Amino acid sequence: MNHLFTQILNLQLKASYLLINDRFLILETDPQIDCVLPHLSADRGVDIREIFPMLSTVSLEGLGENDFVEREGDLGEVYLKIGLRRLLDRTPDETEENPGSAYLVLIEDRTQFHQKQEQLEKQGAGDRLLRKMNDKIRQSLGLEEILQSSVDRLQPLLGIDRALVYYFNPDWSGTVVVEAVDSTCASILDQPIDKLYTKEQIPFYQQGNISQIRDLETADLPEDDRQLLHQLQVRSQLVFPIQLGIPLNPPPQNTFKLGQSNLPLASPYHPPWDTYLWGLLIVHQCHHPRTWEPWEIQLLQDISTQLSIAIQQSQLYEQLKEANQELKQLSASDSLTQLYNRRRFEQVLQKEWRRLSRERSPLGLILCDIDYFRLYNEAYGYLSGDFCLQLIADAVRQVLKRPADLVARYGAEEFAVLLPHTDLSGSTHVAHMIENNVIGLDLEHKTSPVAPTVTLSMGVAALIPRIDTQPQFLLELARYVLDQAKRNGHNQIVAANSSMLLDF
Numbered sequence: 419m420n421h422l423f424t425q426i427l428n429l430q431l432k433a434s435y436l437l438i439n440d441r442f443l444i445l446e447t448d449p450q451i452d453c454v455l456p457h458l459s460a461d462r463g464v465d466i467r468e469i470f471p472m473l474s475t476v477s478l479e480g481l482g483e484n485d486f487v488e489r490e491g492d493l494g495e496v497y498l499k500i501g502l503r504r505l506l507d508r509t510p511d512e513t514e515e516n517p518g519s520a521y522l523v524l525i526e527d528r529t530q531f532h533q534k535q536e537q538l539e540k541q542g543a544g545d546r547l548l549r550k551m552n553d554k555i556r557q558s559l560g561l562e563e564i565l566q567s568s569v570d571r572l573q574p575l576l577g578i579d580r581a582l583v584y585y586f587n588p589d590w591s592g593t594v595v596v597e598a599v600d601s602t603c604a605s606i607l608d609q610p611i612d613k614l615y616t617k618e619q620i621p622f623y624q625q626g627n628i629s630q631i632r633d634l635e636t637a638d639l640p641e642d643d644r645q646l647l648h649q650l651q652v653r654s655q656l657v658f659p660i661q662l663g664i665p666l667n668p669p670p671q672n673t674f675k676l677g678q679s680n681l682p683l684a685s686p687y688h689p690p691w692d693t694y695l696w697g698l699l700i701v702h703q704c705h706h707p708r709t710w711e712p713w714e715i716q717l718l719q720d721i722s723t724q725l726s727i728a729i730q731q732s733q734l735y736e737q738l739k740e741a742n743q744e745l746k747q748l749s750a751s752d753s754l755t756q757l758y759n760r761r762r763f764e765q766v767l768q769k770e771w772r773r774l775s776r777e778r779s780p781l782g783l784i785l786c787d788i789d790y791f792r793l794y795n796e797a798y799g800y801l802s803g804d805f806c807l808q809l810i811a812d813a814v815r816q817v818l819k820r821p822a823d824l825v826a827r828y829g830a831e832e833f834a835v836l837l838p839h840t841d842l843s844g845s846t847h848v849a850h851m852i853e854n855n856v857i858g859l860d861l862e863h864k865t866s867p868v869a870p871t872v873t874l875s876m877g878v879a880a881l882i883p884r885i886d887t888q889p890q891f892l893l894e895l896a897r898y899v900l901d902q903a904k905r906n907g908h909n910q911i912v913a914a915n916s917s918m919l920l921d922f
Contacts, residue, residue: 763826782845
């Protein structure tokens with residue numbers, strides 16, 4: 419090899435070369451190899467496979483004159499690409515020392531190129547992680563799932579020892595709520611580490627600043643903070659704020675509990691900015707210092723932004739769910755007595771009728787009417803009348819002990835009691851309990867023709883539902899015996915026995 423070829427190799431390929439024989443022994447060494455690859459020492463007669471283990475699987479047998487073999491891999495702290503090509507055949511006449519074939523070995527230090535490729539691959543993986551986070555946010559409203567998935571993907575992607583999300587409590591203490599940690603580091607999940615992130619630091623993070631420690635041993639930190647981080651096995655750290663917009667209707671409490679629907683919402687600290695600090699995204703390197711690359715910092719900042727979006731979306735979902743629940747409750751309940759309204763009662767009646775018709779089990783119904791309630795309103799006023807209705811509603815509600823039993827305000831002064839799996843005898847017993855509760859209220863009714871206190875007239879009916887009939891039949895039967903109770907003089911209970919069924 420002439421000197422010009424060596425210069426071309428070094429200039430264009432940034433490579434050095436060796437010549438070997440068919441036993442992998444070095445015949446000749448590039449005089450510039452120590453300059454290009456100072457970490458290598460290649461002497462004549464040395465088996466090149468001892469220097470470059472990645473060539474141990476290469477077979478020189480059958481390697482044609484134009485064939486070219488490439489191998490690459492790590493060698494200590496460098497990444498090498500090695501090419502091997504057969505040059506020529508030597509005869510014993512040309513040299514007694516090295517007969518046979520000669521091979522050219524090109525050695526290229528591609529450490530920087532490989533590191534750049536790894537960085538590009540990680541950046542691409544970071545972009546994919548952000549896209550997956552966006553998809554998960556759109557597909558899932560479970561905050562715990564989103565937070566945990568984010569740190570689980572982040573930790574191996576950046577090769578960090580610990581990734582976590584830290585949440586601020588109302589008193590600015592804090593808790594690690596999700597974590598991904600390498601097996602060589604201790605977990606700090608659910609541990610309060612509030613002494614590291616105090617209330618005094620809130621304005622710093624509130625303004626969007628990040629905190630960076632490359633090496634704990636040389637960082638300019640208060641000694642107490644250094645000792646705390648040392649106890650957590652932290653050698654290098656990045657901290658990013660997770661900021662949210664101030665909600666229109668902050669909730670009465672600020673508690674984060676995984677697996678439950680009460681997600682953390684507003685913070686008690688509202689600075690003059692249009693955001694507030696929900697928590698922190700934190701990454702740790704535990705065993706050695708680390709210089710954080712700009713692209714890593716940008717990726718973590720983007721992830722903290724995505725977490726903010728996920729948290730706010732979860733908040734809105736919880737608020738919407740709560741509002742829908744309130745609307746549903748309002749649409750199903752009577753605003754004065756807080757009992758179910760007639761519409762809800764009829765829905766449940768239809769459902770129970772179908773269910774009990776399959777089970778061949780009885781369904782009881784009691785219709786209650788306040789005796790001479792119009793006269794009560796005229797004598798005591800409508801506000802007193804409303805209060806009377808509320809007391810009667812409570813008296814009826816207190817009798818019902820089973821979850822399936824239902825009481826509803828059925829009319830202006832009427833209540834309906836639905837009793838699944840209850841025959842006529844059981845339903846009549848419940849009616850007498852209601853009567854006793856109302857008597858116990860001892861509400862004065864001086865204009866009542868039947869008693870000096872408020873009383874009820876009740877009609878009781880019970881049937882085993884049939885698929886070929888409608889629940890309206892049970893309602894009409896209960897109404898029939900209620901009217902019978904009124905015709906008989908009010909303040910009494912009439913049950914629809916078998917003889918009444920015949921008349922009905």
